[in-house]
Amino acid sequence: MRVFIAGATGYVGSAVVAELASAGHQVVGLARSDSSATTLSELGIEVHRGDINDLDSLRAGARNADGVVYAANQHISETTDSALRARIELAAVEAIGFELQGTGKPFVVTSGVIGRTPGRLLTENDDADISPLTALRLPVETSVLALAKRDVRSSSVALSPTVHGLGDVRGFVSMLIAIAREKGVSAYVGDGSNRWPSVHRLDAATLFRLALESAAGGTRLHAVAEQGIPFRDIADAIGPRLGLPVVSISPDEAAAHFGPLAPLVALDSPASNTLTKDRFGWEPVHPGLIADIEQGHYFTH
Structure with a gap:
């Protein structure tokens, strides 16, 4: 599968790139800078220049791919304006979704589990409580999952707040x-x-691959190794x-x-991982x- 990845040089995204490449997929990484492009090229990864603000670039990357992974980090950004970041990301995933509609291709988006159901165990089927913490981030995931109704095999991988491992700076x-x-x-x-909850970044990367390869449209997966x-x-x-x-x-x-x-x-x-493990055979090993x-x-x- 030819897979276009936004966030390809990030902490999680770079692990997803390596996981997909090792599984035999052809990876195309979005690179906004010369240094990012060099990093990807040195790994043998095809480079697609642009960034999440460049909607034409995102559309082109999605158009020429068999599947898309949006692994840009929603917690850590160069902007401290979380509302602006949310608007940028929503526009980005909507642009990608527009290109993929009607194709049946997979589209996996990064999400998170923290704060969705404070004080009680969150399952993959639970709707989030609306709060200042979740309200800005939920529209990105909701928009992508809704693409299942437009013949996109869309899914979200909701990360633990602590995605840990080497390289976490x-x-x-x-x-x-x-x-x-x-x-x-x-x-x-x-x-x-x-x-x-927590998850090792390499276990999370495996789950992104499983979602890309086999998740049905509208599926939410939990990248949760320890609940x-x-x-x-x-x-x-x-x-x-x-x-x-x-x-x-x-x-x-x-x-x-x-x-x-x-x-x-x-x-x-x-947060629970029971449904994710049962449906996809995901077993964290790190x-x-x-x-x-x-x-x-x-x-x-």
């Missing part, structure tokens, strides 16, 4: 480590019992590696300590989050 784990270094403590909010790790366990894994105390802070102190992450760090957001942190690679930069 801008994700949530790296952010938490940076905050601990700055503040001199590894902190959690309250008793730290709130849960965060809920208590946040205190994450703080406990970070503190000793930095030689710092692990402390509880109050909800009122969270904003000053965690900054932009404050709305997330106290969320209890467990280290879990705490084991990965304890390997030490997060602390070398």
Whole structure:
């Protein structure tokens, strides 16, 4: 299959590129810069110049592909304007969808599980609670999944908040480590019992491939290897590696300590992977989050 990938040089996208190429697919990567183009070329990946703001480029990439993966990261962006980022991404997936309608081709979009059903286990069939956290991001996933009604084999891969592994320098784990270094403590909010799902980036990449190859239109998959790790366990894994105390802070102190992450760090957001594993035979095989942190690679930069 000739697969066009947006976000091909990103943390998750680069793992998806490698996974698809190793499975025999012909990969075409979107590259917005010379350095990204060089990175892809050196890997033997065909380069398609453009970015997610260039809708004509996205349409052309989709038109000439047998399937599309949108793996651009919705959490981490060069813009701090989340509403602007959401509008850009919605326009991007709608442009791709326009080209794919009526073709029966697969279109896999990146989504997320955090904050969808706070305090209760999220399954693949659950609708998200509408909140400031989810409202901006949901239209992208909803738009893509709705393409199933227009003969597109559309699906979403909802990532855990902690997509961990080698090369993670801008994700949530790296952010938490940076905050601990700055503040001199590894902190959690309250008793730290709130849960965060996690997945290794290589296990997530496998799920993207399975979605591309076999997901029916309108399917939501959960890239969740561990359905809920208590946040205190994450703080406990970070503190000793930095030689710092692990402390509880109050909800009122969270904003000053965690900054932009404050709305997330106290969320209890467990998510199930049962339907994903049953439907696609997906079995995560790489280290879990705490084991990965304890390997030490997060602390070398």
